Amino acid sequence: MSYILGISAFYHDSAATLIHGGKIIAAAQEERFTRVKHDFSYPHNAVEFVLSYANIKLKNVDHIIFYEKPFLKFERLLETYVAFAPKGFLQFSKAMPLWLKEKLFQKKMLLDLLKTHDKDFNDEKKILFSEHHLSHAASTFYPSPFEEAIILTADGVGEWATTTVAIGRGKKLEIKKEIHFPHSLGLLYSAFTYYTGFRVNSGEYKLMGLAPYGEPKYVDQILGNLIDVKEDGSFRLDQKYFNYTTGLTMTNEKFHNLFGQKPRNSEDDKISQFHMDMAASVQKVTENIMLTLSKSLKEEYKINNLCLAGGVALNCVANGKILKEKIFKNIWIQPASGDAGGSLGAALAFWHLELEKDRENINIDSMQGSYLGPEYSQDNIENELKKLGAKFDVLNNEDLIERTAESLSNGAAIGWFQGRMEFGPRALGSRSILGDARSATMQKNLNLKVKYRESFRPFAPSVLREDLENWFDLDADSPYMTFVADINPKIKNKMTEDQEKLFGIDKLNVKRSEIPAVTHIDYSARIQTVHRDTNSKYYDLIKKFKEITNCPVIVNTSFNVRGEPIVNTPSDAFKCFMGTELDSLVIGNCYLEKNKQIQSLKKDYTNEFELD
Amino acid sequence: MSFLEEFLDFLRERKKYWLLPIILFLVIFGGLIILAQGSAVAPFIYAIF
Structure with a gap:
């Protein structure tokens, strides 16, 4: 039984994953430890964590797999510069020092960095490199509950590939076709x-959240000029309009002239209806391409299961559309679909493809609810809180659930910190801020007073799995918040004629359903189904909330403020609690109320983190 | 040295010997850029590299 350490780093979202005998032991993103959002540096803390969780030293690790191949990436860069020369000198002059100084020598660099965990580590042969999209594909197929599946991965760019199609069968995974740089759906978005x-x-999910406020007025312009989509969903981007291959921006003058405006300057320019319409348009194009790709792949391979990964798979609106069309019987999406998940995929790909080891428990989702990060014992929590000067009550499980549910039903915003931290960008009930989904003011309050973020941003619901269909137009598990679906028409509030006429953000104030805090303006919601077998405490909490209110839905947003990585330690949680207008904090079995805390511990948290 | 061996293996595997003169040129040219610069810091916008 060998230990395999997967590492993703040096681009964005560094992470480490440890597997043992093919079982995922632990995984975490570096940003949670360093408190630097999207930290791309070597994941020293994450590696330390996964090793300590398994109680092993680096010398006990049999293989260390980096999630992509630097030489191949370098090849792509050189060929791109040659193809576009003499254009692109500016980017070339920025990229080459970086490569010639560091990135080209990644094996040596990795070896040196690994020695910081164990100075005696010197086995260069243990370090191997996977391919970027193979890592993504493996990260979604091997943990999925499918024996056989079509695997579709799409992101900005890896080495050459930006979109790949693979077929997974048992332990085998074969890449069938690829779309190469510079043609990229991720880069278009x-x-x-x-x-x-x-x-x-990092702002792609904001664009997705903004899309429902706009009209997809520019779809024809996008399809007629920027991207040529073929019948099977494959595509080519017209490079005349983009600047990312050779310049230091994404778009160029031609692009700006096409839509008649300069790029918005986030510091000076407000978001206008134009920007909302642009968001709606590119979202619609993305959805259509993903749908067309899915349909043509189903037709070609006649397999009923689909696995998705890569940054584009975090577009849960597009995922929801694929699900709704019922092209596939089942869809499974890797919760850490971004590059962080590459560390997991790299390790799994090596285990199953290189070492040719069979998959065990093939029909079970082996992500363990994505609760793969650090956890803290009750003693740990109490000690840390005491050191911080926190005032808290220690309750048994039953009282804790009851008191939290009661507070939620009275409109409190509560920090909820339990068990192992989630792996992936979503908070799934371990490091979450919770609220009452029935409250008409919760969305605005949480956005402005707790999260300090833009008021248009929607919040996601957590719902008991057995109650899902009564509240949402969805009949599939969504434990990782990877699907958006409409709310059930039975709980919708019809808008009056005057309300219908409202545009953009003005619509936000209209109470659109019985659960307005999680109903986006187009009546959609990014749903998390909660299952007792993966998070029993969270399940019990929502169940108790339902007993009190008759509503099995609560607001679940990540435990952080804008620009801050999700909290990792009890101390991070307490700082965030004291720096925001959260009413209560529940860590393990400790219950903290804001009005009982020492007031001098409060501090201004609004400028603590650089805005994203 | 292992780096050079691996890189030549890579060029052989990918059948991209034509990149070799470009790389040699780059090493010389890039060396000059490095000398002219203090540190190698990625620009903050989307870096496809």
């Missing part, structure tokens, strides 16, 4: 993220 004034690589 990122170009619009840049153009609408959000930060590329």
